[in-house]
Amino acid sequence: MALLTPEDLANMTNALVENDRLITELTDYSLDGLCREIYDTAPHNEKIAIIPITAGNGIIGSFSESLLFTVKHFGMDGFITENTDVAGYYEAVMKGADIILMADDLAYIAHNLKNGKIAHNQICTGRIYAEILCHAKDYADDKDVLVIGLGKVGTPAVETFLKEKQNVYVFDVDSKRVDEVVSNYPVFKYDPNDSKTPKSFFKIFEATPCADTICEDVLKQNSLVSTPGIPCGISGELIEKYGIRIVLEPLGIGTLSMLYAVF
Ligand code: NAD
Ligand code: 2YG
Ligand code: MG
Structure with missing residues (x-):
């Protein structure tokens, strides 16, 4: 860890x-x-x-x-x-x-x-960062959410999104982890080559220990990113270019x- x-x-x-x-x-x-x-x-x-x-x-x-x-x-x-x-x-x-x-x-x-x-901490962090996305008023109509990072924080976030009746699209660099989550939960693999999968999202959750995990392709103008992952998964340039709103804090939330x- x-x-x-x-x-x-x-x-x-x-x-x-x-x-x-x-x-x-x-x-x-x-x-x-x-x-x-x-x-x-x-x-x-x-x-x-x-x-x-x-x-x-x-x-x-x-x-x-x-x-x-x-x-x-x-x-x-x-x-x-x-x-x-x-x-x-x-x-x-x-x-x-x-x-x-x-x-x-x-x-x-x-x-x-x-x-x-x-x-x-991992369970409660995943839960609260997911609930923040679910309770954001301006983002309530669109039920699609992208979850990047399916580890000990990301998995309870997936469970929270499902409880909150969201359409959950998942991605992890570890394809075995993606397959496990897709077979255990009613969620979809994020696949930009599949015409049925949204390519970009208003609501993005990220929990990985890596930078630059949130690429330009998945962003919309004013997307909301809720991310406990350290370091921050999105660059300052992309935050500025797309007017991204971002919830990110290392310990207190x-x-x-x-x-x-x-x-
Ligand atoms: P974890 O190791 O259990 O899971 C991380 C997942 O991210 C793994 O499945 C891994 O394959 C995946 N991953 C790694 N690089 C990736 C990439 N480039 N793209 C997509 N997926 C990638 O870790 P965790 O316990 O779930 O913690 C995740 C992050 O959250 C860590 O940075 C941790 O320090 C942080 N964290 C923050 C808080 C907080 O309060 N802000 C609390 C707990 C954990
Ligand atoms: O008491 C202390 O000062 C240390 N023993 C604390 C150790 C905490 C180690 N854990 C982490 O760094 C985290 N990945 C979990 C902390 C939650 C928020 N990121
Ligand atoms: Mg926190």
């Missing part, structure tokens, strides 16, 4: 605020309002403990701080434990934490100690989705 770097998080606070503003403009829901709508949950003064984890590649500079910023930005109560790992977990519980946030190189989870609910999944 591609791990976040401190550089990815350098502008995270501005990106979260700016994306929340864009999501509100697009959907009439603030990001927390949208989470409330899709999960049918709400915070109830839970205390959220963020535990830095040293396992594997270790602590990522400003990862815990970015989580605390997200928690506080949305009006919730949280703290970063002074201790790491197991000692941090003990500290969190002793200080009355209701919800634990922690990540190693393989999994980033939220665990609500009071109700037992647990959430995984997915984190808020995880918290609402466990409230």
Whole structure:
């Protein structure tokens, strides 16, 4: 798995605020309002403990701080434990934490100690970025959506689009992965040579670890791109040329989705 770097998080606070503003403009829901709508949950003064984890590649500079910023930005109560790992977990519980946030190189989870609910970042990230596309008012009439990247984030996005009654077209560089998804779900292979397949889309979801995955052929003027993928899959030139609106932020949107999944 591609791990976040401190550089990815350098502008995270501005990106979260700016994306929340864009999501509100697009959907009439603030990001927390949208989470409330899709999960049918709400915070109830839970205390959220963020535990830095040293396992594997270790602590990522400003990862815990970015989580605390997200928690506080949305009006919730949280703290970063002074201790790491197991000692941090003990500290969190002793200080009355209701919800634990922690990540190693393989999994980033939220665990609500009071109700037992647990959430995984990849699933909750795929879900919220997909729901943003589904709730965008100006894009509601066209049900076609292109999903690029069918991994651990892209697959829950496919499930979300299907639940929201979208027509889902899928692409991945790994053709085996495309075949698996097409045989497991009622979705279509993106094939620009097939006359029945749309060539370009107003709604595009991207979750890959690569740049330039969104090529000019799939774009329409003012397409909406919702993409958790790092780095950004579309070039600045194409964003400008096509007036693309883009939802993209490295950590906070997915984190808020995880918290609402466990409230
Ligand atoms: P994954 O490895 O499970 O899946 C990635 C998929 O992308 C694979 O199926 C791969 O074959 C495909 N792919 C790679 N290059 C491609 C290309 N050029 N064109 C089309 N498909 C291509 O990874 P994941 O866990 O699903 O994560 C995807 C991305 O999302 C990563 O960059 C990850 O860091 C990022 N991510 C971001 C957030 C966030 O909050 N913004 C949260 C979680 C993950
Ligand atoms: O506690 C810390 O500082 C580290 N142990 C955090 C490690 C997180 C590693 N995971 C990733 O970098 C991601 N791919 C998942 C993070 C979600 C948002 N991109
Ligand atoms: Mg995010």
